[in-house]
Amino acid sequence: MSSDPLGFAPHDHTRCVQSALAEVVRLCAERGVQMTPVRRRTFEILLEEHTAMGAYDVLARLDAEGLGSKPPVAYRALGFLVDQGFAHRIERLNAFIACAHPGADHNPAFMICRTCGTVAEAAAGHGPLGASAALAGFQIEQTVIEAEGLCPLCQTPETAP
Amino acid sequence: MSSDPLGFAPHDHTRCVQSALAEVVRLCAERGVQMTPVRRRTFEILLEEHTAMGAYDVLARLDAEGLGSKPPVAYRALGFLVDQGFAHRIERLNAFIACAHPGADHNPAFMICRTCGTVAEAAAGHGPLGASAALAGFQIEQTVIEAEGLCPLCQTPETAP
DNA sequence: CGCTTCCTGTTATGTTATAACATACATAGT
DNA sequence: ACTATGTATGTTATAACATAACAGGAAGCG
Numbered sequence: 001m002s003s004d005p006l007g008f009a010p011h012d013h014t015r016c017v018q019s020a021l022a023e024v025v026r027l028c029a030e031r032g033v034q035m036t037p038v039r040r041r042t043f044e045i046l047l048e049e050h051t052a053m054g055a056y057d058v059l060a061r062l063d064a065e066g067l068g069s070k071p072p073v074a075y076r077a078l079g080f081l082v083d084q085g086f087a088h089r090i091e092r093l094n095a096f097i098a099c100a101h102p103g104a105d106h107n108p109a110f111m112i113c114r115t116c117g118t119v120a121e122a123a124a125g126h127g128p129l130g131a132s133a134a135l136a137g138f139q140i141e142q143t144v145i146e147a148e149g150l151c152p153l154c155q156t157p158e159t160a161p
Numbered sequence: 162m163s164s165d166p167l168g169f170a171p172h173d174h175t176r177c178v179q180s181a182l183a184e185v186v187r188l189c190a191e192r193g194v195q196m197t198p199v200r201r202r203t204f205e206i207l208l209e210e211h212t213a214m215g216a217y218d219v220l221a222r223l224d225a226e227g228l229g230s231k232p233p234v235a236y237r238a239l240g241f242l243v244d245q246g247f248a249h250r251i252e253r254l255n256a257f258i259a260c261a262h263p264g265a266d267h268n269p270a271f272m273i274c275r276t277c278g279t280v281a282e283a284a285a286g287h288g289p290l291g292a293s294a295a296l297a298g299f300q301i302e303q304t305v306i307e308a309e310g311l312c313p314l315c316q317t318p319e320t321a322p
Numbered sequence: 323c324g325c326t327t328c329c330t331g332t333t334a335t336g337t338t339a340t341a342a343c344a345t346a347c348a349t350a351g352t
Numbered sequence: 353a354c355t356a357t358g359t360a361t362g363t364t365a366t367a368a369c370a371t372a373a374c375a376g377g378a379a380g381c382g
Contacts, residue, residue: 008297036360055338070363075339091252092305094338094369109290111299122293129270129308132283136169137313138272144253146305147290152298197329216369231332236370255338255369 008113008120008151017047024086024102033084038067042077043098046087052095052112052119090119092146097121107143113151120151169274169281169312178208185247185263194245199228203238204259207248213256213273213280251280253307258282268304274312281312 024043028035035043045061046053059074068074078096081087086102089095090110099108100121109124124145133140185204189196206222207214220235229235239257242248247263250256251271260269261282270285285306294301 008299034360038361068362071339072341072363073361076361091307109293111290111294111297111301113299114302120297120299122290122297124289124293128285128289129272129283129306132270132285133272133308133310136272136281136283137316138169138274138281138308139311139316140272140308141275141310142308144305144307144309145290146252147294147299147301147303148305149294149302150300155298155300195329199330229331232370233332233372234330237330 008118008153013047013050017044020047020098020102024084027084027086027103031084033080038062038073039077039080041065041067042074043081043086046081046096046098050098051117052090052093052097054093054095058096088121090146091144092148093119107145109145110147111151112146112148113154114148115150115154118151169279169314174208174211178205181208181259181263185245188245188247188264192245194241199223199234200238200241202226202228203235204242204247207242207257207259211259212278213251213254213258215254215256219257249282251307252305253309254280268306270306271308272312273307273309274315275309276311276315279312 021040021044025035025040041062042058045058055071055074055078058078059068059071062074062077063069078087078089081098082089082096085099087096087098088108088110090097090112092112097110097119107124109122111120111122113119124143129140129143132138182201182205186196186201202223203219206219216232216235216239219239220229220232223235223238224230239248239250242259243250243257246260248257248259249269249271251258251273253273258271258280268285270283272281272283274280285304290301290304293299
C-alpha cells in the first residue's frame with residue numbers, strides 16, 4: 001500500500017504518512033496532550049488506509065496488534081483524534097478519516113464517491129449557512145458539509161474500479 | 162401542541178400541518194405513488210412534533226396507534242418520505258424531520274441548536290463545495306449541510322429553555 | 323382465474339455507540 | 353517515601369440505530 005488516491009489523484013503517500021505523524025506529534029507536545037501508543041497507532045491506521053474507516057474496522061486492526069479489543073478503546077482514541085483536529089468524522093458514513101491538514105485552522109468539507117468510497121477533503125468556510133444563520137440569529141459553532149456523488153474516475157465506466 | 166418554534170420563531174402550526182399534508186397528498190397523486198395510512202401518519206407525527214425524531218421515537222408513536230411495532234415499519238415509511246422529499250434525514254442526529262417546503266426543488270441545509278435540539282431548515286445550493294468539486298472534477302449528486310450551534314433563545318441564559 | 327406489483331407483518335440479526343465501573347500508571351506536593 | 357491527583361486504559365454490559373430475508377394480503381390487469 002504505497003499508492004492510493006488522495007483527493008482523487010493517485011500519489012505515493014509514504015511521505016505524507018511520515019510528515020502527518022511528525023506534525024501531530026509536534027502538536028501534541030505543543031498542546032500538552034499525550035500521543036499514546038493506542039492513539040498513535042489509531043492515527044497511523046487511518047493514515048495508512050487513507051480512506052474513511054468505521055470504528056469497528058479500526059478496532060479490528062488494533063485488536064490484531066494487541067492494542068485493545070473492546071469498542072471503547074477505538075472510540076476513545078478516535079474521539080481524541082477528532083477533538084484535536086487530527087481526524088474527522090464523516091457523518092454520512094459513520095466513519096472516520098485522517099485529517100489532510102492537521103493543525104491547520106479549517107472547517108472541512110468532504111466529497112464522497114458513492115461508487116469507490118473515496119473521500120476527499122476540501123476547504124470550506126461555514127458555507128452558505130453563514131448568511132441564513134446570521135439572519136436567523138443562529139450562532140454557528142461547527143458545520144458538517146458532505147457531498148456525495150461521483151469522483152472523476154467513476155464518471156467514466158471504463159476507468160471506474 | 163399548537164405553538165412551537167418553526168425556524169426559531171414561535172408560531173401556531175396547526176395550519177402548516179394541514180397545508181403540508183394537503184400538499185404531499187397532492188404530490189403523491191401527481192407522482193402516482195401511494196400515501197398509505199402508515200406513511201401518512203408517519204408524516205403527520207413528524208409534522209406535529211415539528212422537530213427531529215429518531216426512527217424509534219416515531220415507531221413508538223405508530224405502535225401506540227396500532228400501526229406497527231417493528232423497526233422496518235418505521236424505516237420503510239421514513240424512507241418513503243425521504244425519497245419523495247417530504248422529510249429529511251439529519252445525519253448528525255440520526256434523526257428525521259418533516260420538510261419545511263415539500264415539493265419545492267431545494268437542497269436543504271439545517272441549523273441544529275445543541276441546547277434545545279431545535280432544528281431549522283434553510284435553503285442552500287450545493288454550498289461552497291461547488292467550486293472545489295468543479296475543480297476536482299467531482300460530480301455532486303447530493304449534499305449534507307448541517308450546522309450545530311446556539312439558537313437565538315439559547316444564546317441568552319435567561320430565555321433559554 | 324392467474325399473474326404481477328406494491329405494501330405490510332415479522333423474525334432475526336447486524337452495526338454503531340456509550341454508560342458505568344475498575345485498574346494502572348505517572349507526576350507533583352508534603 | 354507516601355499519598356493525592358489526573359489521565360489513560362481495560363472490561364462488562366447494554367443502548368441506540370438499521371436492515372436482510374421471507375411470508376402474507378390487497379389491488380390491478382391480462
